[in-house]
Amino acid sequence: MDLKALYQEILNEHNLNPNNRGETADANFVLRGVNPSCGDDITLNLKVDDNGIITGGTFAGSGCAISQASVDMMLDNVVGKSKEEALRLASLFMDMIKGKAEGDALEDLDEAASLQNISTMPARVKCAVLGWHTMEEMLRNGKTEAKGTAEHCSTEGM
Ligand SMILES: [Zn+2]
Numbered sequence: 053m054d055l056k057a058l059y060q061e062i063l064n065e066h067n068l069n070p071n072n073r074g075e076t077a078d079a080n081f082v083l084r085g086v087n088p089s090c091g092d093d094i095t096l097n098l099k100v101d102d103n104g105i106i107t108g109g110t111f112a113g114s115g116c117a118i119s120q121a122s123v124d125m126m127l128d129n130v131v132g133k134s135k136e137e138a139l140r141l142a143s144l145f146m147d148m149i150k151g152k153a154e155g156d157a158l159e160d161l162d163e164a165a166s167l168q169n170i171s172t173m174p175a176r177v178k179c180a181v182l183g184w185h186t187m188e189e190m191l192r193n194g195k196t197e198a199k200g201t202a203e204h205c206s207t208e209g210m
Pocket of ligand 1: 087179
């Protein structure tokens with residue numbers, strides 16, 4: 053199997069059998085991310101403990117295969133890590149999508165590195181970064197830290 057076929061298989065698997073779709077009842081970060089250009093619309097739920105560790109996370113919503121698989125891969129990767137590490141991975145993912153990071157540098161992205169060829173498909177970039185961008189916004193701004201208050205936010209024009 054060549055690399056491209058392997059990447060396609062990883063994407064299909066996350067799209068068809070997502071590990072992290074559902075609700076996180078005690079989430080303290082909840083943020084919606086929308087990509088109007090494709091119709092992707094997700095809500096990301098994260099539980100971050102007092103030490104800044106992401107102890108749980110899920111997503112809900114709908115959208116194209118790339119957007120859904122990407123957020124699922126992201127959650128596989130960031131749950132169990134610190135907020136700082138999750139933000140570092142988000143920057144790394146953005147760099148990869150912009151074509152500024154490749155090869156061994158992408159190791160920490162784990163399966164999310166399988167989306168690296170999106171960097172050559174400009175129309176799909178917003179789909180791939182939607183989950184990561186939404187997470188970045190919620191962790192960096194902390195606007196949604198109050199329990200139970202979901203802030204609706206569009207990522208249009210990012
Ligand atoms: Zn999409």
